[in-house]
Amino acid sequence: MFIVAIGWLYVVLMMSITETNPVAGIMTFIFYGLVPVALLLYISGGRQRKRRRAVEQQERQRQASAAEPADKEAEPPAS
Secondary structure, three states: OHHHHHHHHHHHHHHHHOOOOHHHHHHHHHHHHHHHHHHHHHHHOHHHHHHHHHHHHHHHHHHHHHHHHHHHHHOOOOO
């Protein structure tokens, strides 16, 4: 996926270099290059973010369940 993004940025860079006005070249690079590539990489990274979030949640649950028995043992029985 990254090779496609790098290739597209190269093509857009060449397009922006051929613009007659420097401002038009910068805007071409931003709006035809950076914005679409950033959107593509954000969308394609959705599964990885979801997986990372699930692993973090499982780790928090594991830490909470490991701390629970210690808390119950420390409490004196209610009489």
